[in-house]
Amino acid sequence: MPEKADHDLVPPVGSPDPTTAAAGDASPRDQGNSMKNQSAETGKIDQLSHPAFVGFLATQFFGAFNDNLFKQLLLLLAIPTAVVAGASEAGMLDPATTAQTVAEASATAGETAADAEAGGADLQGVATIVFGLPFVVFGGLAGYLADRLSKRTIIVSSKVAEIAIMALGMLAFLATPSIGFAGLWIVLFLMGLQSTFFGPGKYGILPEMLPRNQLGRANGLVLMTTFIAIIIGTAVAGPLKDAIVPPDMPRMQAASGLWIGSLVCVGIAIIGTVTSLAIIRLPAAEPNLKLKTENLAIPKEMRSLLRRDKPLMLALLASCVFWLIAGLTIQSVNSLSKVQLAQTDTWTSILVALISVGIAIGGAIAGGLSRKISDNFVIQIGMWGTVAFCALLSISLPGAADEPGQGHLLGFYGCIPALICLGGSAAFFAIPIQVFLQDRPPQELKGRMIAVMNQANFFAIVLSGLVYSILDRIITAVDAPRSYLFAAMALLFLPVAIFFKLDSSEVDSDAAEIADSGVTDNAPQTA
Template identity: 70%
Template sequence: MPDSSSATAASFTSSGPIDSLSHPSFVGFIATQFFGAFNDNLFKQLLLLLAIPTAAVATMSENGSLDSAPDPATNQAVVAPVDSEPETDLTNVPSTNSSTESTTGDTANDTADSDTAKPSGGGDLQGIATVVFGLPFVLFGGLAGYLADRYSKRTIIVTSKVAEIVVMGLGLLAFLATPMIGFAGLWIVLFLMGLQSTFFGPGKYGIMPEMLSGNQLNRGNGLVLMTTFIAIIIGTAVAGPLKDSIIPEGVPQLEAASGLWIGSLVCVGIAVVGTITSLLIIRLPAADPQLKLKAEYLAVPKPMRTLLKTDTPLLIALLASCVFWLIAGLTIQAVNSLGKTQLLVSDTKTSLMVSLISVGIAAGGAAAGVLSKRLTDRVVIQIGMWGVVAFCALMAISLPGGRHLLGFGGSIPVLMLLGASAAFFAIPIQVFLQARPPEALKGRMIAVMNQANFFAIVMSGVLYQVLNTILTNADLPRSTVFGAMAVLFLPVAIFYRPSLERTSVETLPVAPID
């Protein structure tokens, strides 16, 4: 970094926290977070789309009927046999240059009903991808929190961003190598992505109260939350068009993956830009440079175990948060599978469906902040819980023959309302979990909450693979996953009656989105 920047950074340290959100240090921090979230979601969504073994997709009309259905004579849309091994599914998806015949009305429904043309989820590996990405957060979350206190959080952030460049570079090589080594290289890169994010997170969240003065902290958190959602929405939405523009329809999955090295090259460039912006962040001393590493830092620290045993409302809220993230993890996989194997829409439309859930979450977060001022948090949570159950149940309905009730167009508003309902449920609970613990334990509570939530996300991958096997063997439509989600969440809606009395409301670290 230039000497002038170093001198400026030194003056930041000596003069204390910054008091303006337009300060270059905070702007650099926001940009770094944005580019990191964008990269994570772009790369992860590309892999999730690749993990679904379909050779061709058909477009849907607004009323949900097939405008273009697979032609049984060409086998263009026939996926690998259900009972074959996953790797065989991914390597031997039939490919053809034959054009797909246009069908409408009853012809489309007849084709969709036939055993040959019926889309299948056999060999869907999204659950494995979800487990691989989430596992580092569970295994190394405690160590990451220790390092963020032991060393300067700016150092942690910059080092993590440099690591992101390396990981994305490995991703480029893994895409190119897929015809030779299969998906093994991509799984390794996905694990390293999760590991990089694991160590980036505590530095990112922990530096906020150190970098910003008290009167700017709430607004700063709101801006970070808003820009993060924007990055998630854009990164997820871009993945589909990027894959569609690079990979011709009908190309086998492994061959398709090798062509996506261009997408990984984009991620490398974004990681470089994010690393440069991280250099603008204020230089800060370590919070506790003498902190010794203890075994308990790698799991749940003893003070937190004691607190959770004695504070029942806090423990129940943590469990409710885990159920939410279990459902959230399932939702992304369910929407991808629904779009590609039942609605038979393109990767572009499938990614749009996923990204619009985040739009609903962002809008729901803003609405929840407003409603919480007029209603109690308990009422807002009740609305959210029953909304999740109702909209999951609606998404689960399929007509005889496997045709989805809502279709692509009808699913869009329902998915957005599902996201908004999730925000109504999750945001008040997250604020409660951050505010309830004593001041000395707030940071460790956030660390434990993150570990618990990512454990739930990992379990969502395991559960999805189990559901995928059941649905495939029973020849049930993919929308049935949403029905399973509604059943899982129903006991929470019936029995959870949150006690949301906070101990230190004035020190809330998170503000509603402006």
């Protein structure tokens, strides 16, 4: 987001910020020592080794780690009796054993017989919708509060809330055999809500805390640590679940044992809260900012700009398609691995984490290529690569199934490079578009564009949950392999690959007039 104006630090003594700890009671001498790495001229940190930035980096790392750990635990839990179903498809269980196991699973989980025979009702789509909905509904309000209040207050308060939410998650897991998934859906929604309010503070505090010449390196470190947190958090979820509950345990019974996993998340949240206290105190960007109804949705100026600037609108829609496919991919990989490839939660989580590895590698390569060749050529590589690898992952083979995975063209080990390449292709497509969306709008509207982009992208993620649920029902009804989910994704993405092209021509004069309207930028990034 754009830089905010420089601000002096709020004096620690007498601060109304209720989230401050020992810093609020420091003596003037201690305060002077703690600020010696800050610029005397601007009041900002002038070294990335300053404890305040290190604390911020650790805080956002533990937050991203916790989000992905807990969410992946729930996604794995949302695929019931999947290992039994996969083993049956692979010919590892005789019909009598399968029927008995399915009946037991159905009775324990309280599911219909039809759902149990199909491996149970896959609730990954519901989980994706529940987690993403707060970003869509409350993203505008979160952006407003991030400017109305101190961003440090937002960050620390969000981390304290994370502890309470993860503790509530322990109770929800324990209560699942009695109340079903209702408690877990509430916790997942609260997790999404906490992340919604944490995001604008996380992204908005950097320009306020650091001088301009440090922002590039700082954002690079934030991006790197975020990807590492996503990869590790996702990869750890499977081994943690396998260590706590047996892989063949029905999901309602398994859920009650996963309170231990939520306890781990509580510990991580506590560590993240402690590290957040090291962040320097900064004043609110606009303490007198009034809440307007339009701040909760797409602002009028942005609606006008998108209506007149067709290339910008098309790029925003393309970005949404990317996140729709991204949301579908995570759910589809979980389902493919557990049901068709009959893999454990450990290996399933590793497969999902490899997508992020591919995105990180692809992002680095795409950034370098964009300096040498046109963005449209990079995007073409990404689009057709995404279609090709989705198509490759969709191919199932009939015939002997003496062991799990034999009905799939690639099998488990073949899926590893395919998923890395799929992630890399997605990065080739997404990164030039994101840069275009950030660079194209007038300077006064760049921050609002980022906010709108994030809300639109999270709407696409919510939509991916709905689309996945529909596809899951269709595939289950026709008894098709789970790999066909990737065929559906390839077909969804194919029109984009055929028709989409970035148009960097000048915006028309009507849109240009918006730049002269004198609007201020109040909306930070919301994710």
